[in-house]
Amino acid sequence: MATIVQYTDAHPAHNGYPARIISPTRSSPCCFSSMEPVGGPQQEGRWMYQYKRCRTCGYAVRVVGREIPDTALLADFVSAERPRLLACPAPYIT
Numbered sequence: 001m002a003t004i005v006q007y008t009d010a011h012p013a014h015n016g017y018p019a020r021i022i023s024p025t026r027s028s029p030c031c032f033s034s035m036e037p038v039g040g041p042q043q044e045g046r047w048m049y050q051y052k053r054c055r056t057c058g059y060a061v062r063v064v065g066r067e068i069p070d071t072a073l074l075a076d077f078v079s080a081e082r083p084r085l086l087a088c089p090a091p092y093i094t
């Protein structure tokens with residue numbers, strides 16, 4: 001998974017999203033409360049991610065979110081389970 005964040009202390013922090021984000025190499029105490037999303041959610045393969053950047057010092061990270069379900073795998077699972085589920089006896093209700 002490639003990233004657009006370049007970590008360096010040789011250049012000042014810069015938000016060049018979506019091409020490149022220059023970030024300090026280390027986070028600072030300000031990052032705990034000043035991180036904000038940069039751009040929208042992105043998809044690579046079956047993963048969703050989003051860049052976040054500190055408003056104060058410019059420290060940036062890519063936050064990997066959820067995995068997108070494999071619909072083909074789910075379809076196989078459902079079709080394999082359906083006959084077994086239908087074979088279960090209905091509960092006896094009085």
Ligand SMILES: [Zn+2]
Pocket residue numbers: 027028029030031032034054055056057058059
């Ligand atoms: Zn910060």
